[in-house]
Amino acid sequence: MKVGILRRSGIALACAAMVVGPVLAEPLSGYNADIGESSISGISSGAFMAVQFGTAWSSVIKGVGVIAGGQYWCAQADADDVINGFTLPIMHATGSCMSGPPPALSTSFAKADAKAASGDIDPLRFVSGQKVYLFHGFNDAVVARSVTDAAADFYRHYLGQANRGNLYYQTAVGAGHSLVVAREPHLAGLNACNDNKIPYIDQCGYDQAGILLQHIYGALNAPNRGQLTGTIKRFDQSVYTTPDGTGSLSLGDTGYVFVPKDCADGAACRVHIALHGCKQDVGDIDRRFVDDTGYNAWADTNHLIVLYPQTMPSSLLPFNPQACWDWWSYVDHQDSYVTKAGSQIRTIKAMLDALTARAVAAPAPAAAAAVAPTLTAVDTSDTAADLAWTRQEGQLAYRISRAGADGQFAVVGTATGFSFADTGLAPRSAYRWRVSAVMNGGEGPPSNEATATTRATPAPCESPGSCQIGN
Incomplete structure (x- = not known):
């Protein structure tokens, strides 16, 4: 009898131990967020990916932030560019798309036009309505000014003269290769303004997150510089890579999302996707990109959910040792990487769909006399x-x-x-x-x-x- 009790107690303790272990990340929750109010930004490889995603899904992406990135299809990867699993466009990615001069813009226009005509990306008339923020720090020793100039010219081509005011390009801040923040003495480990090193977050007295979000959405409420009322949540990225595993796409098992309290409570909100650069994944810099880049302070007071997808390094296949986003086709080995069918673009879109799954259609605004804007x-x-x-x-x-x-x-x-x-x-x-x-x-x-x-x-x-x- 006592042996039976002890055996049952041992089983119970073992089960309890299994329950007490690490809490597994769950899928994303849905919120009352209009997918047509979504936006995206990124730095370095994240900037190239933001251009790709924002062009492929321009019907739902109303604004794009490009920090030290380049034009659409800069690496020019096609299906016939693969030798033994390695793409020749890595030469563009590490050469002309970094140090310049970048490839001729005519090739980017031709690729975007062809993909739009085939339906592989959204009609490019939607790009003409996007708000675009571009940034190149004049101490950037990684990506040349000419590369980001080409990104600006790519957008100017589709914006046209009528929408020229949609594009703002900042080149007069002395930042290195980095996402730039205001000076935050309490945040140990961030860089000086002209640094070009990990964690690639430079303190220049320049609130980049707030500036780019206001260029996209208009004037916002002041950020919450104190204790945030919202919550940073971990989520299981493998739910959104199906039918692939995360590792085969060089994506981490876990991603992060910041959800303001009012969004969690059902208020109408919007989603901004923030993409880290190479060596800025959680494996390299922990949660510095999620916690210290300034997006959350603005999101907390402005009904903004911020999605932080995560890559992971891979030293075999796919070959991506620095945890970059796939902007030279290291996963797909064909030009689909810049389209809706691209493996990483498809994954991010699935995450966006999940976050916006509980959107409630807002009634059409009643006609009203215009008031003086602030x-x-x-x-x-x-x-x-x-x-x-x-x-x-x-x-x-x-x-x-x-x-x-x-x-x-x-x-x-x-x-x-x-x-x-x-x-x-x-x-x-x-x-x-x-x-x-x-x-x-x-x-x-x-x-x-x-x-x-x-x-x-x-x-x-x-x-x-x-x-x-x-x-």
Whole structure:
């Protein structure tokens, strides 16, 4: 009798031990998030992937952030470029797509046009409506300025003159190859502004996450710089790689998502996908990219869910020893890697579908008189200013006017959405702006005046990483 009790107790203790072990990540939950309000950004390999994903799924991606990345199909991988499992485009990826000059843009236009015509990516008219933020730090010693210039020209081609204000390109900040954050002394282990090393997060007094999110979505509430009310959740990425395993796609078993409390409680929200760069996966830098890049502070106060998919290094096949995203076809070995069918693009889209699965259709906004927007200049380069204003439902277009420090206002452009990049400005010069809604051929009341001074043009420097920062 006592032996039986002891045996049953031992079994119970063994079962308890199994239960007490590490908690396995679960699939993503669905939220009341409109998939058509989604956006994506990335740094380095994540930037190339953001361009690929945002172009392939442009019907649902309203904005793209490109930090030290290049044009669509830069590596130019095709099915006949494979030798013994290795793709020849790795030569583009580690050569011209990094150090420049990049491949001719005509090849990217031809590939995008052909893939859109075949239905492998969304119609490119959707790209013409996207808000695009680009960044190249002038101390970047990894990706050349000409590479990100080509990405800007790729987007300008599809945006056209009518939507030129949708693209903002910052090149006057002295960052190294990195995602850039404001100076945070309490965050040990982040880099100086001109560094080009792990964890590839540089402190430049520049809140990149907030600037790019406001370029995409318009003026946002101030970020939560204190204890966040939202939650960072782990999730099982293998659910979304089916029929493949995570390892065969060089993806980690676990990804992360930040969910603000109001989104968890059912409020209408939006999803931003943030893609790390090479050697920024959790295996290399732990959760630094998830915790320290600034996205969550803005998301917490602005109904934004932030998805952080994760790669993992692979030293065999697929060959990806630095945990980069697949922007040279190391998984598929054909040009599908830049389309909806690409293995990693398909996986990220499945994650986005899961997060937006409980979206509730919002009623059409009732007609209402336009009110004066609240306008702010969220950033300046040496020749441009990025303007954002408060969201007003039902307003389809806005008129932007500019004046010098003391001159008269003149119209400089129109915009749909809630941001506008005013370009062609003089360095180190003060400007003023107003914006007003355009409705039924008339014009609503003007906003407040926003003022800003452009930055100095960086001095020429032949050794990125050692260029003087002081702008």
